[in-house]
Amino acid sequence: MKKIFLFIFFGLILLNFSCSKDDEGSNEYISVLYNQTYCSDPWGYSNDKLELANKVRDYFITENIEVFDVKVDNKGTAQDCNACMCLSGVRILLKVKNGDLIPFKEHGFKEYN
Template structure:
């Protein structure tokens, strides 16, 4: 009977110690939390220069953001919108660039014309 009680106490202790050992190591600090953003490509006013394909846009945007100290992940470009019928540099092409940035970098990319999703 003592061995059963001892075993029950040991199991209880191990169960409680495993619960108590859960640290906030898995919690991502607020500044590091990923934030999805998007950018509507323009005819010729993008900070990273002109791109003739979605793959080139992804590469140019990623490189430009990296030069600015911004880490962008999940960078993806696709023709999802309609191109504007105008010839101004600021007119959209219909290609949307999407990415994920750290919360700490959000204001910087918003200032560049990105929008939070």
């Protein structure tokens, strides 16, 4: 009986430690947002959300900067102009390490909650 109790006790302790580290909610990661332009983004332009997400991820891989999640939506405000620097209305949302925030800010990303 004592062995069963010890087994359960240590099993619960191990379970607690394995579940206590939540990367999603920790301060180690931060969300950043970028409003896409029509043609002045360093990773290029795409109308396809999946293709754009892959272009952004690939671009930062070549810059040796890790990206943990890429989402693309159409919730931004598009500008009514056709110049390269005009906003398309597409937003790029990334999850990155807090320590990597500076390079993303240098690329025009802003912290996003």
